[in-house]
Amino acid sequence: MKREFVSLKVGSLACAVDIAGVQEINRQTNVTRVDQAPPYVAGIINLRGQVVTVVNLRERLGLGPPEAGAAVYNLLVKSEGELIGLLVDDVDDIVAIDVENIKAAPPHLDRGLRQYIDEVVEMKQEVVAVLAVDRVTAAEDTTN
């Protein structure tokens, strides 16, 4: 039994997202900024008539602002019934991983990151964090 993941880069961090939650990957980055929004919200886009909130993953994962000219992809995931865009720096590949090779995240992960990562997988001899989609798209900070 295998699970498929999209491997991607957020800054220098290699991570992956379970493909089951991914609806679409595009390069639509003409995001309309929203003032007074939480800092990790990059803004909104028009996705074929639907207004979709876009989350800046770098900001969310506490990895600092993007470098100028970084290639940006928009990964559209469905979470709690809502379509949400995730801005990432690069999308590599789709990789099928045997379930027995999916491991619980090691406890020594950075505290800021820990809350978004439950599992890690090994891809191309590299340990890659699997992002918990529901948590990176959660809206708990909106009150600030």
Add this chain to the structure above:
Amino acid sequence: MSEFEDQDDELLQIYFEESCEQLDGIETDLLAIEEAGAEIDDDLVNKVFRAVHSVKGGAGFFNLISVRELAHAMENVLGEIRAHEIVPNGTIIGALLAGADALNRMFEGDGTGESEDIAGMIAGIEQSTGAVAEAPPEPEPEPAPELSATGPLRVQDPDDGEQLFEVPRNVWQAVQRDLAGDAKLYLLALDAFEDLNDGPQFIDQFFGEVTDVCTVLATRALPNPAIDVREAESLHALKIRMLVGTIDSPDNLAEALGLPVKCVVSNPTQTVPASKPAAPIDAIAAPEAEAAAPPPPAAPKARVVDITKNKPKVKPAATAAKKADRADNTSIRVRLPLLDRLMTLAGELVLTRNQLVQSVGTNETQALEASQRIDHITTELQDAIMSTRMQSVGTVFNKFKRIVRDLSKQVGKEVELIIEGEDVELDRTVIESIGDPLTHLVRNALDHGLETPEERQAAGKPRRGTLRLSAAHKAGSVLIEIQDDGRGINVERVRAKALERGLFGVEELAVMNRQSILRLIMRPGFSTAAQVTDLSGRGVGMDVVASNMKRLGGSIDLESEDGQGSTMRVKLPLTLAIIPALLVTEQLRRFAIPQANLVELHRIPAHQISERIRVLGDSEMLTLRGSLLPIMRLRDILGMPDRTFVDEEGQRHPDRRKHIGDHRHLTGFDSDRAISQRSSVSSAVHVAVVAAGDFRYGIALESWQETSEIVVKPLGRHLRDSPAYAGATILGDGASALILDVVGIGRQVMRDLGVDESEASRVAASKSKEFRDALSVLLLRGFDSDLFAIPLELVTRVERIDPDRIQNVMNTLSLRYHGGSLPLVPVDRLTHAPVHIDRAGYVVVFQSQGFEVGLFAADLLDVVETSGQIDDQTMRGPGIFGSFHMGEELVLLLDVQQIAGSALNQEPHTVSTDHQGASILLVEPSGFFKRTLTGYLESVGFIVYSVNTPADALDTLQAAERPIHAMVLDVDEDENGGFDLVKRVAHELEIDLPVVITTTSSRSDLLRRGEDAGVSAFAPKLDQQRIAQLLQKLLRARESGRRQAG
């Protein structure tokens, strides 16, 4: 089994939904039946009977015992009414209504009615017929203990002896009771492919027929081994087994269903005596099953459609989700012709798209044509889709028949409910949201507004109170009125209460007019339960109603006459999904401001900024017609990062301008080095004046663009709670933009100003006088994009029309309109622009000399107030009265009288000038109307003195400095002391003065009250010739009267 569960659940949902709809209708019908009493309307009773019957039938199908039993009891009573055996009265209908309510509740739940006292309900229904009813039509149900001892019915398949069904005994007994004892049990055993007359594709229809002619106990569909396995996946290739009960003979049943006789198996359990079905079946039943509580295992070789299973119990989670769906009313019924039209349009769109794709870059003419067609098609498509969302307000209104009936009984009052305009259509989101607020208003009117019959009699009113609910289209909105003829609201008590609650001081209350005081009851904090009796309870929750209406983009106003009754007026937008909005720009980003919140736009040129924008402490204010309006920069509201600019050396500097007024003197920088962006900003300030309820404030912006109809899209969970945004939209170029929440921002502005809401509205209230002189105009846009305005007072109706309703005979246009024909004048004709009658647009209807005339325009923009600075020289021409500026645009004010005259081919009235020197006192608050009428009257030889208010008029007459021969008095629906003036002139000053009332109101009571006060004549406002003629006639009559007397 699982793959059928969804489908099965879906069936149950459809049944629930349909049943709710059926029941929706019967409430109104039952009330009508009660009304009719002994004059039984057989059609109506039949209709209700059928509705209940079909609810019952479905309940049998789904094994919802409680529903079926209750429906059955109701059906019996209805049957007796239908047979004219009993006369429906309040008790019977009450019991039936209670039954319908219980059914509704069950359908809102899981259909089992676990929390309902069904037995009590049934007893109530049965007893309601009282002595009138003869012997109960059905045999006494057999005692329960005996039944449970007998176990379920079992039926085997005639083909292979496989066990097909196991039906609880009480289900069969209920069916028997249902069918009045003669029920026979049959097994329908058929092969969908061979035995159905119309072939398997009509299988749904077949199921429908079965439920019509008999009661279904259980159904199964089995794969047919004779048919290829792959085909067997389809429902059509199944063997169908249905266990049904009916009183028909097998032959009749087969005929009714169009089945071969062989398909109807009598006595499927081999012996089923009609009167005592239980025992023999047991005898055949497999020996093991007596105690078997769980349902039988599925047939081993077969896939089973087990429709009889009571799904709600099996899948509580799924049902709960569906239930929530139902509560939200996520489904909508669309009329087939409309759907057809949508399909056609979608097809057209695809074709045209193909054409466009082919021709781009190769055939420019074709591409142009295609793009024009796409333009038309999408407009029509949008209209059609919009109309799928429209529902008549009657769906809400009709609920009140019941509420009024029940409540009036409860409080011991006699009420006649009059419903008008129930066909007026509103977006369903609006329809759904107005139910509760309206219920509140109706309850208030009934509970506190209307008096008891005795009190009414004592007050010389008819015992029976009247409650009028009406809806009408008005100027692109819907106006709903709730009017009662009860005791009205005592203004003095409201005033006293406001004082007591410390909301206002004595002086403030003293200067407030009646209307402002009445409005106080809609303020939060004004009312608590303790004041119910003090204030006839009108205040209870009124603030909630008002804020609900505001949330819907509507407004509420009220009018009340002590002892005469009250009227609540609710104004609502037609739709919430698509709204007109102004697009504005700030720091290169675009935002939309809903037109509904927009009051006016001001562009303040650079040289006026220092005098018009004042800095008071931390806040900035705009001087506007003599008062100050708080303004805030959009970038500050949204906390946009400070503007920076780059100087010539490439250094980035923050913009240090703190206030809007500051930038005109570039302190700290050499003005020569300021870059273009700054200087362009410094040229003018744009302020959008918006209204959040009573509170008006200005939003300072960089610039504004056009108004357009925008589609409101909800924001996602991260942004939904932001107070500054009401949603988002997608602009013409595909980019997304945020819609500003004027109410939310208003709160922030108020907080920043350090005022609380009451203070803000107090400021607003004291200012309202100032707007009196302003003229409210409706802005129209022609197809050639010229802007026109028509005084709002003159507009009777506004409607969106399709071009196919316009008739063109020899260049004379008319509109098919309410069965008649309406002369139509395209506004573009007045500017000699090309006239387009091939596009959809708006017709603005106004009245002139008793005739209606329509103006045809591309778009309605807004209602705005002009400050009365109308230039009646420059642009004056046929049909154009004058012009004024709005922002940077020139608006042409229409001369409706002239337009009507030429459209109706009327000869101008001849007004002689033999009354030289007669002095007329004109009482008219609006500067525009005052000038118009004065100009005309002077042109025909009158001398005109004009004043603003009746009070001023009284002063003028009292001073008696100059002789006044007649008075022309403007009176609107509020009347504003006009009639009082007439009375006082006659009685206190003892002057015999002919009075002509000009009004736009057509309310008959206004005319009556005017006549009572001694008014000589009425004329429609702006019908100058008529006014002049009337004055002439009256003056002549008085002259000859004098001569005779002398």
